[in-house]
Amino acid sequence: MKVAVLGAGISGLAAGWKLQNLSHEVVVYESSGRAGGKIKTDRVDGYLLESGPHAIMPSYNALMDALPGLGLMDSYIEAGDEGRNRFICLDGRPVPLPMGPGRLLSTPLLSARAKLRLLKEPFVAPHPDDESVAAFFTRRVGPEIVTRLIDPFISGVYAGDPDKLSVASAFPIFKGFERDGGSLIKGAVKRMLSARKNRPAGQPREKRRRNMYSFRQGLSQITAALAERLGGQLLLNSPVEEIQKKGDRWSVNGEAYDAVISTLPAFKWAALNGDLFPQNGPEYCSVTVVHLAYPKSAVKARTDGFGMLIPAVENRKILGLLFDSSLFPDRAPEDQHLFTIFMGGARNRWTTDKTLAELIEIAQAEVAGLMIIEEGMPPLFSRAHRWTHAIPQYDMGHPAAVKRMDDFEAQQHNFVLAGNYRNGISVGHAFESGLDAVERLLPKMDA
Numbered sequence: 001m002k003v004a005v006l007g008a009g010i011s012g013l014a015a016g017w018k019l020q021n022l023s024h025e026v027v028v029y030e031s032s033g034r035a036g037g038k039i040k041t042d043r044v045d046g047y048l049l050e051s052g053p054h055a056i057m058p059s060y061n062a063l064m065d066a067l068p069g070l071g072l073m074d075s076y077i078e079a080g081d082e083g084r085n086r087f088i089c090l091d092g093r094p095v096p097l098p099m100g101p102g103r104l105l106s107t108p109l110l111s112a113r114a115k116l117r118l119l120k121e122p123f124v125a126p127h128p129d130d131e132s133v134a135a136f137f138t139r140r141v142g143p144e145i146v147t148r149l150i151d152p153f154i155s156g157v158y159a160g161d162p163d164k165l166s167v168a169s170a171f172p173i174f175k176g177f178e179r180d181g182g183s184l185i186k187g188a189v190k191r192m193l194s195a196r197k198n199r200p201a202g203q204p205r206e207k208r209r210r211n212m213y214s215f216r217q218g219l220s221q222i223t224a225a226l227a228e229r230l231g232g233q234l235l236l237n238s239p240v241e242e243i244q245k246k247g248d249r250w251s252v253n254g255e256a257y258d259a260v261i262s263t264l265p266a267f268k269w270a271a272l273n274g275d276l277f278p279q280n281g282p283e284y285c286s287v288t289v290v291h292l293a294y295p296k297s298a299v300k301a302r303t304d305g306f307g308m309l310i311p312a313v314e315n316r317k318i319l320g321l322l323f324d325s326s327l328f329p330d331r332a333p334e335d336q337h338l339f340t341i342f343m344g345g346a347r348n349r350w351t352t353d354k355t356l357a358e359l360i361e362i363a364q365a366e367v368a369g370l371m372i373i374e375e376g377m378p379p380l381f382s383r384a385h386r387w388t389h390a391i392p393q394y395d396m397g398h399p400a401a402v403k404r405m406d407d408f409e410a411q412q413h414n415f416v417l418a419g420n421y422r423n424g425i426s427v428g429h430a431f432e433s434g435l436d437a438v439e440r441l442l443p444k445m446d447a
């Protein structure tokens with residue numbers, strides 16, 4: 001079977017690689033001059049710069065299982081235990097995020113009233129319908145926890161607006177806890193007990209990796225390894241410009257295929273072929289990523305962690321920052337701290353009117369205050385990258401959008417959709433979506 005895969009982000013590369021392993025003829029079309037999409041690592045002047053994702057959660061088994069076959073285990077690196085420290089900005093200073101129930105009760109991030117409200121969570125009645133993330137958590141744990149903890153978490157994952165995102169789509173695990181256990185706490189305990197019960201008798205608990213991971217030369221090592229295996233079957237600088245159904249087959253840029261897997265971002269669908277693709281895919285927000293480096297001796301705030309997220313009530317101009325040089329080795333010269341600052345997102349559209357130079361200047365002023373940089377110390381290095389369509393927003397219309405995608409696939413038996421706009425935005429989700437697309441396509445083709 002001859003299959004066209006559209007797009008060479010992690011989802012398209014995963015789909016192409018799986019088809020190749022199953023000995024199908026595959027051609028992967030990529031409009032830009034490099035594979036990887038949002039995964040973008042650059043080595044510049046002794047710094048390793050991630051302009052997209054920085055680290056992957058170890059819980060995505062399909063990706064973890066693929067790493068040895070891709071020859072990546074020698075370069076695999078995990079964030080040290082320090083990397084599990086996360087900070088939340090409170091009155092302009094980093095305060096550790098409480099990681100356990102005991103710490104939650106003692107944290108200065110929450111008032112005594114908010115902590116008491118949390119104790120009521122197991123007794124709050126469940127709600128059967130979808131709600132916004134803000135409405136769901138306000139109902140379950142109270143407004144202050146939403147403002148101080150949930151809001152910055154949403155900025156960190158989706159750069160999104162908690163009043164608009166759908167909890168069922170953006171955080172299905174929490175909605176699942178409520179549905180299955182009646183509350184977040186009871187649902188989490190129930191799931192843990194059921195995992196324990198389903199473990200075969202006598203089998204010891206699998207030692208799970210807990211820390212986020214990357215590779216010595218950054219996350220682009222994954223996409224480079226996949227691209228290398230695809231070899232001449234990956235066409236760079238080859239934008240898909242025309243796609244048409246021709247009888248039972250498809251024509252992509254004039255070439256005939258038995259089937260198509262599209263991983264093109266949903267915002268591209270209308271311009272490419274508005275009559276073909278499902279209508280009204282998710283909206284995307286813009287995010288600008290700024291890198292700044294300072295001498296370690298000039299930084300007086302705590303840097304022993306993953307980074308700091310900033311609640312909207314703090315009225316800052318940045319969403320948060322990662323402490324790259326604390327997270328993984330060799331990200332910057334030994335005596336320097338490298339920070340990655342995130343700006344923009346669904347609630348800060350003003351950033352799209354600013355030049356990159358202006359955004360670097362704003363980021364610099366914010367970081368100088370937040371990280372207590374020695375007065376007058378300029379960064380030793382600065383650079384910025386803007387993603388105009390960075391992250392799809394799973395808003396309240398998302399379940400209906402996913403239904404339209406499912407209906408589309410049911411109608412077009414040899415055309416399937418994969419990518420981060422459907423069932424999860426992380427690198428692990430996107431990788432799985434590429435593999436799953438192949439799994440859905442092949443039985444249809446045999447039928």
Ligand SMILES: Cc1cc2nc3c(=O)[nH]c(=O)nc-3n(C[C@H](O)[C@H](O)[C@H](O)COP(=O)(O)OP(=O)(O)OC[C@H]3O[C@@H](n4cnc5c(N)ncnc54)[C@H](O)[C@@H]3O)c2cc1C
Binds near residue numbers: 006051053054056
């Ligand atoms: C700033 C940022 C930080 C992030 N941080 C994390 C993180 O720390 N951890 C995590 O797990 N996830 C993170 N993510 C999310 C994750 O990186 C993405 O969701 C994932 O990489 C998307 O993969 P994809 O293949 O679905 O889409 P994309 O990477 O967008 O790939 C789509 C590809 O299609 C190509 N294309 C577009 N139009 C055409 C055309 N006409 N013809 C041919 N090709 C075309 C594009 O050039 C691109 O290569 C982050 C995302 C961003 C933007």
